[in-house]
Amino acid sequence: MQVAIRADASVDTGIGHIMRTLVLANELDRRGADISFFCRRIPCYLADKIRKEGHQVFMLGGGSDANIDAVSLLEFPWLGVSQEQDALDFESKLDQASWDWLIVDHYGLDRSWESLVDNCFQRSLVIDDLANRNHQCDFLLDQTYAREPAMYAHLVQPDTVIFVGANYALLRDEFRAMRDKSLRSRGCRDLQRILIMMGGTDPGNIAGLVLANLAKIKDCKFEFVQLVVGSQSPKLADLKMQLPSLPFETELLIDTDNVADLLYRADLVIGAAGSSAWERCCLGVPSLIVEVAENQKQIALSLHSVGAAFNMGSIDDENFSIKMIEKCSELFHDPAMLKAMSDKAAEITRGDGAKQIANAMMRYSTI
16 A cells, blocks of 8 residues: 655644654554655654654655745745645655555645645545644544544535544554553652653743743752753753753753653653643643644643643743742642543543554555
């Protein structure tokens, strides 16, 4: 089975679209599929990671932001070019007459693009979490918790199969494998180890603000604070300079692959409300969620509403720092709140979404 994936990553858009499609790519690869990624914007290290996983990467228009001028990014902020041009560039890279599946995970693409390339593929899957534009596809996946199929009914064709909800979250195998061990450990934990995860790029250096807030908490003595960041973060140097001045032991982890183990060891995560939110839920890790982008607001609110996390809002909120300091202090002095949050988080997803979607794609391919 031949599968083409169209997704991008950059400092401003983050790396989540690539990372979640890579999870599905690996699951399909185990079933014998040949996977090719097609990217216009992607850091070299991420393209190398895809290749190391055994997949091909084809660059559209050069494959980096250096090949896209500022005016084009203003006009087409997600793509850097028009959808028509992107479709032309994409089709020019397809090296065979027919592909079995197209997977699209891109906020800058919609039915306009999908209809232009539709004749090149037998089937198509769109991954979305905005529910704000039309799509032409056979499958649509939105892994947002509490999302309802009705939100997409008017955006897709009547025969489109819609998969919605966090039980379809695309998580790597290590999270599912660590789930039982992590859940068993949550019954008797005090707040000693904190893990900070603000996404692979964190251009606004929210992690630096979180560290500064933790340093202001005088009535709590944290044992260890770890910070996960990508090597492409524009604020990496600032973080390195900040760490020695902090009143607790810290560790800066760059491009780490052992996130599941880090989550298992963490008593609390302070993190973004992107795809990593589902990783934390799978392992039952209590978390304070920060809305680092507008499209994360729904995830943060829905998890907060059921007690699976505490929503800190955006750093632009007037009382953001005060609220974080107060909540961390509260959790430090009342560990039972951590256990209650863990129990609710664990109900959100089992972590087997990639297997479910891959199985559905394989079955649909035989129809």
